[in-house]
Amino acid sequence: MFFDIIGWIGMILVLLAYILLSTNKIKNGMCYQVLNLLAGIFMAIGVFPKDAWFSFTLQIVWSLIAIVSIFKILKKSN
Helix, strand or coil, rough: HHHHHHHHHHHHHHHHHHHHHHCCCCCCCCHHHHHHHHHHHHHHHHHHHCCCHHHHHHHHHHHHHHHHHHHHHHHHHC
């Protein structure tokens, strides 16, 4: 049950990020990337005990892309 709730929160975060970006409420910046990072982590936690390794791998890669993007944003702002 715990993992399902965490997975659902991750799914909501990824949809929220996409909706906000698509409606021009946010730009592809720090907020968007943090939402993607949290979504990826939460969904990875949610699918881990289900042995859904393809989905787990996708979420880890999704999170790594967000981390790289966050570092680029931070580096650019300095």
